[in-house]
Amino acid sequence: MKRLIAMALLLAAPAAAQEKPEAPAPASLSIQAAGTDDQDAGKAASLTGPESRLQVVVTATLPGGRLVDWTGAAKYTAAPEGIVTIDETGLVTPLKEGTATVTAAAGAATASVPVKVEHYVDPPLVNFPNQVTPIFTKLGCNSGGCHGKSGGQNGFRLSLLGFEPGDDYEYLVKESLGRRLFPAAPEHSLLLMKGIASVPHGGGDKLKKDSHEYRLLVRWITQGMPYGKDDAAMVTGISVFPRHRVMAPDGRQQLMVIAHYSDGSAENVTRTARYEPNDKLMASVNESGRVQMLGTPGEVAVMIRYQDRVAVAEATVPLGAEVANLPPVKSIVDDHVFAKLKKLGLPPSPVADDATFLRRVSLDITGRLPAAEVARKFLEDPDPAKREKAIERLLESEAYADFFANKWSAILRNRRDKDTYASGNFAFYQWIRAALDQNQPYDKFVREIVTASGEISDHPAVAWYRQVSKDFEQVEDVAQLFLGVRIQCARCHHHPFEKWSRKDYYGMAAFFSRVGRKEGLSPDEQRVFHQRGIAGSKDPKTGAALKPTGLGDQPLDIPAEEDPRLDLANWLTKPTNPFFARTLVNRYWKHFFGRGIVDPEDDMRDTNPASNKELLDGLAKKFVESGYDLKELIRTICRSSTYQLSSLPNAQNASDRQSFSRYYPRRLNAEVLLDSIDQMNGSATTFTGMPAGSRAVQIPDHGGVNSYFLTVFGKPGGASACECERSVDASLAQSLHLLNSPDIHGKMSSGVAKELSGDMKRTDTEKVQELYFRAFGRPASEHEMKYAIAHLTKFEAKDRPAAYEDIVWALINTKEFLFNH
């Protein structure tokens, strides 16, 4: 017997050998099969029925203490034989009833777990919601691209991602005269024939014949398609092991998922769960739940879905390089970011030079380039506190309010769908701008929007209610803007990526159930008021009545004469609200760094965790304590060394996109780009209906001013609460416009080039320097100056304007100009 086992191991060895991670032999092993807590190592597992199977996870502790996944490298045996079989990936399948001990071995280290096989011969009736529906989710049948979309696919529909097993049972068994299933000859059921593509199937052969799923479905059909008892145990949650692991950049980790049932039982559902990493460039996961890291250091999360439950497993991938000579800690931002960089072993780039800093911070706080004179003075200034002073100066400027009003105006949907909306929109814009200019605390700002009542002329924030007019729009915008939660999906069904259900959605909608409207005094404008009555809403599918409930909080009983929006504002702005401060802080973080701590910035969920949780929490806490002071937040961010890091990568951090080990350059947005070209060039663009000399960033609303430049470069239309409506993607039309449009040519020929070419007092060198300071806030390098002068001297005096035009044109087309870096 032993020889047979030895031979089997020898035969298995080549396959196992290719899995072996590069590491010394383990000091000890542990094996997990039935529970996801660390102390569940070795806990007995059970398999019920012939199609059951379970995935183990074997963890090796290396000498030195590091934990490494050994699931694919261990040698497996089961004793006594014939009860279960285990393959080299750690999948255990039953053979007959009884109890066996499964042992994993690596060198001298071993670990064992008892596995009991029950009901192999007389399996219990298949439970449709617990066993069949997950198959459709696993194989992708009920995804939103196929049968899961409303209306289904080619006449067959399933509930999205298996959220409504009861409905699925109806569709499958009862619809269409029951022709999809054939209990007398189960393998001739249309469901199976389509699934394995033995008849034409648009989805291909999603189901493999004789696979585990196939056999389970056959058994279910053979049993007469039972649904399951009404009191059968239902899944209450899932958990994953390991919840978090530090991994090598090319490392692998097998995950194990346990489903917990309402009767206290648990089941290993690893092979049936679905896996999705939140950053596909950092990790990939196969269908057995084995994660493969793809070489980039950082943090990545894998979302696991089983039925309507989600769980998340996280991996930290350190680079392990030496992190020394960190820049000085200037604010709490640095505390948290540097801590993470040390943990990851990811050295940051050095702090950027003065010219880069000044241009960057001017663009980020005010959307303007620093004037040439200001840049020159800044470079020459010996004051060690000059950067902090520059930040203060920018925060006090008019341009700060202009720039941030432009940002908020878009996501507050300040849109001119009709000309009669113009005066209301201008009032709303002025209100937003004044709030920013006077540094109104953010909680009051939001409160005034959410509770806005009356006429626009009294309370300009009522304009928000004009654009966001239906209750579902109000719920979704408030959630996306102020809570960072994209709750839209939960309007019709359970949210695919999160724990939110229709109950949560309509609980929020109830806050808006008493918003009344009457014709207002201004044409086409309405008066918004509170309609006396008890606030509540109804789940459209089940008809259940719901009270106003903050997300994740308790339902409220609001008296009839109280405007429930006040309660909503109170809930939003209370210091313990887990979303409010974090969302704002994250949004502003993204503004300054190009990537949120959670990204996308309005998609915060357990399955999309922060790349630096302590940073997010720390900034949020400080924000609340400061009284929701927006300028103070900007100070905290801009003063930090982290914000001031150079964008040039070092040997190790080029591929970092989430740990802020350097500044991530990004293209200037449409308005800022147009304004910067005009500013550098000394020209102006006229915008319909705006006073002369207005800048693009000052355009108060959307849809009233038509500018080809702005449209082509991605200015948002104010039709969404998502900042993603603004695009910075490149396009052919943009290139053609910048390189060759009459618009740009016209600006070049009537701007600074003309002025400089006529200036007889200064030398060419001085004039070229002037252009460089205007464009980049720095002097020209030797190479650049040489080329510029060479170009200029090619032209005769009468053609000097043309020569200067060429230089200005070239400068605005460089990436250094077009990007904030």
Place this chain on the structure above:
Amino acid sequence: MNRNEPGADRLGCTEFRRHLREIDRRTFVRAGMLGATGLAMSDLLRLEAQETKPASRAKSVIILWMRGGPSQHETWDPKPQAPAEIRGAFRDIPTAVPGIRICELLPMSARLMKKWSIIRSLTHEDAGHSSGDQLCFTGYPAGANPEHNIAPSCGSIVSRQLGNSNPRLPAYVMIPSLVPGADAGWLGPAYRPFETQADPAREGPFSVPNLQAPQALSVSRLDDRKSLLSNFDGLRRSMDQSGQMDAMDEFNKRAWDIITGPEARAAFDLDAEPMRIRERYGFMPEYKAPTPDRCGVPAWSQRMLLARRLVEAGVRLVTVDVRWWDTHFEGVETMRDGFLPRWDRAYTALIEDLDQRGLLETTMVVAWGEFGRSPLLNNRAGRDHWPHVFSAALAGGGIQGGRVVGSSDDKGGYPKENPKTPQDVLATIYRHVGVDVNTEYLDHTGRPRPVLPAGRPVDELF
């Protein structure tokens, strides 16, 4: 579909009869009428195969956008038997295909009937211009503001999924300027159409701003600029992990090719077209509306010629604005004087031209507007918006000419047989050009949206 509408003398509900038309095994089993429809098994298998294998060669599309909504009675679906207040002022004439009759003011189209086909049973519910536009271009209903694309137009989808067929030309062109519905919606401005902006209405040179280097810039000066730029543009690309800089560099390269190279200029250079061809399309001048409440007709004949040149050069999808068919008032006069002779000449010129150059097989030409017009003439001899039934003319891309798909009732008010939707037309376009309609793109809320939420290709045309 509203089951209570007039014309309810048809058999069975539309859903049922629609399924009879959809040739598939499942319907036969359900209806038990395999023999009665007269379809052979081979037809069935052919149609099934067509469905599962999208075309994969480089194909193109010209959409002749008859903005305003052309009247079906005065174009391709005349009702000579109806009373005068429905029939209108014109009679019908026979065409080169026995059994098909169209409006008498389209004699050239009638002679060419073997090359193009008509769908007479298009239907939807949206009577607004811009909202109808959105539906016909995107397959999705309009958002709160119908002037503004929420969903991407078919051209944007084609451009996004298939990219450029000729790197020196845009994938998606709009002649001359953007109309509601033709924009990129949630795909982002990179997939907006390239607008020619300039309008090729008259004889003589035609040039597109942004494509032509201005007169003042000689070739050597352009070269100078290019080399200046490369000497100044020293910012290290390695700092950008997002790919934005690389993308810009790539587009810049293409833009340079377009500006300095001959291809794009040639494609847009109408002057290079022999005058007899230009005349074949016609130079009918603009029809100015006699009163402000009536429609004018810009001189769009040469726009169609430009579209042919563009698809010949490798643009995948060209949308041509051939407005403004919104004949609420004195429609008879406007159709007679403004639209139909112009249309007849230019449309047949386009089809013949494509055919003679061997381009008709790979170029699908779709001519339609956002809805049809009311069967009953109003008190100013015009017709009003009518989405319940309208017609479209399709040719090329494998479409067999001389077919009529579907029919409207005897008043031309509601579909009688085989109703089709705008999404069906879009599905036909997508299948021709090779777009997978089940691909999903994320909208601004992060929700995945398929290319088309519904619609099947109009197989009856092939």
